[in-house]
Amino acid sequence: MGSRRSGLWLVYALGGGWGHLTRAAALARVARGPVRILTNSPYAGAVCARMPELDIVALNPELPAARAREETVRRVEASGAACLVVDTFPRGLGGELATLLPKLGAVRVLIHRDLNPDYIRQKGLEEFVGSSYDVVIRPGRAEAGSLAGLPQVRTTAPWLIRSAHELPSREAARRLLGLEERRCVLVNAAGNREEQEWYGSVTRALIGAREGVAVRCVAPVCPPGCPREAWLNYWPAMDLLPGVDAVVGGAGYNTVNECVACGVPLLTRAWPRKYDRQSLRAVGQAEACPTGIDEAVAAVRARLGGPARTEMRREFPNGAREAVEILESA
Amino acid sequence: MIPSDWTCPRRIGFLFPHPCGRSSPVGCPECQNGQIEDPYAQRTDREGYDNYGDYDSADWPGAASAAGAPGEPLDFTEADGENLVKPEEEFEGDLTES
Numbered sequence: 448m449g450s451r452r453s454g455l456w457l458v459y460a461l462g463g464g465w466g467h468l469t470r471a472a473a474l475a476r477v478a479r480g481p482v483r484i485l486t487n488s489p490y491a492g493a494v495c496a497r498m499p500e501l502d503i504v505a506l507n508p509e510l511p512a513a514r515a516r517e518e519t520v521r522r523v524e525a526s527g528a529a530c531l532v533v534d535t536f537p538r539g540l541g542g543e544l545a546t547l548l549p550k551l552g553a554v555r556v557l558i559h560r561d562l563n564p565d566y567i568r569q570k571g572l573e574e575f576v577g578s579s580y581d582v583v584i585r586p587g588r589a590e591a592g593s594l595a596g597l598p599q600v601r602t603t604a605p606w607l608i609r610s611a612h613e614l615p616s617r618e619a620a621r622r623l624l625g626l627e628e629r630r631c632v633l634v635n636a637a638g639n640r641e642e643q644e645w646y647g648s649v650t651r652a653l654i655g656a657r658e659g660v661a662v663r664c665v666a667p668v669c670p671p672g673c674p675r676e677a678w679l680n681y682w683p684a685m686d687l688l689p690g691v692d693a694v695v696g697g698a699g700y701n702t703v704n705e706c707v708a709c710g711v712p713l714l715t716r717a718w719p720r721k722y723d724r725q726s727l728r729a730v731g732q733a734e735a736c737p738t739g740i741d742e743a744v745a746a747v748r749a750r751l752g753g754p755a756r757t758e759m760r761r762e763f764p765n766g767a768r769e770a771v772e773i774l775e776s777a
Numbered sequence: 778m779i780p781s782d783w784t785c786p787r788r789i790g791f792l793f794p795h796p797c798g799r800s801s802p803v804g805c806p807e808c809q810n811g812q813i814e815d816p817y818a819q820r821t822d823r824e825g826y827d828n829y830g831d832y833d834s835a836d837w838p839g840a841a842s843a844a845g846a847p848g849e850p851l852d853f854t855e856a857d858g859e860n861l862v863k864p865e866e867e868f869e870g871d872l873t874e875s
Contacts, residue, residue: 461872462872462873462875463873463874464875466875487872487873508873510872512870512871512872516872535875540872540874541870542869563866563868564814564815564818565788565865565868566866566868568818569865569866591814592814593814593815716780717783721866721868721874722875723875726780726785726786727786727811729778729780729783730778730779730802733778734778735778736778736779736781736783737781738780738782742781
């Protein structure tokens with residue numbers, strides 16, 4: 448156990464968007480030893496700025512795939528890590544870990560977020576993971592878990608970027624949102640560039656509907672169609688949840704699990720992804736699943752017809768802490 | 778809550794996998810209310826069906842004229858099967874996916 452704590456944990460967190468990097472950051476924040484995150488997320492700069500204590504190696508997201516694979520292998524080999532934690536993609540996002548893993552002396556751990564079963568079948572991942580990984584951690588029971596039958600699987604609560612005791616009070620969160628004591632809908636515009644217009648249009652429509660609630664849209668860049676006065680550039684958005692009454696967002700891992708943990712009603716649009724099946728996550732955990740702009744406004748109106756939230760849920764587990772215990776004893 | 782335009786992404790089928798496409802897992806005999814992750818792979822009723830069977834024109838005389846190819850073999854093959862399913866999706870080529 449002692450060597451596992453003192454040795455480096457290298458978290459392979461390649462993949463577009465916020466999800467892989469945020470999950471890796473959630474683990475790194477609560478680990479008791481050194482953790483390095485390898486990412487090609489375009490949002491690495493925002494995470495580094497907000498959490499400068501994290502050791503993040505950010506590959507250029509514009510690198511051609513072949514170069515990115517080479518660079519990734521080089522970084523993994525040079526790290527001397529005692530433990531390699533691979534987020535989501537057992538063979539690496541570009542397949543570059545497939546031949547590297549058997550040669551690696553490190554303990555190998557897979558974080559098993561949901562994966563497209565066509566991918567699992569096409570690449571023979573069940574057999575590959577069974578023979579290549581020492582531990583598989585399923586970060587939340589709601590993750591579909593196609594590999595959950597493997598003997599080395601451990602299941603934790605969802606991994607969260609904030610633990611319950613770290614979240615601000617409702618008043619402090621509302622100061623972050625720039626709000627008086629009015630009810631608030633947060634449009635969480637995480638996701639791909641081409642999806643931003645939908646979030647911008649929903650924000651504009653909610654403001655135009657004059658429902659008597661404040662509307663904020665959180666995104667690194669003001670989405671097309673979003674009124675600038677409603678836009679907020681802030682990460683992690685989980686800090687804002689104590690101050691809001693409902694969230695409109697995608698059905699990615701972090702958006703869904705953060706809202707569920709805090710007890711904030713989530714009205715979610717499930718976007719198509721190559722590897723992640725947001726629609727399965729949405730069906731299980733969202734209060735409503737609008738796809739059209741008008742549908743989103745109607746869903747918000749229906750949701751806000753009830754009594755206002757006065758305080759958020761203050762007790763929830765953070766699976767990242769459980770994961771640290773598992774990794775230390777692996 | 779199930780989205781209004783939701784279609785089930787699970788694979789179903791007896792011989793060939795294809796998207797389920799149902800609008801709800803509720804009451805679905807394939808995934809049994811969402812409990813079965815991959816209904817195609819997890820079918821257990823394929824015993825005794827280890828090939829595509831014989832559809833010789835001697836046994837199926839009407840089929841030859843319907844197919845417009847008298848005298849041609851009518852046996853169902855893997856090539857026919859490939860035409861029934863969408864091409865395999867390519868994975869591990871794009872490092873910006875998630």
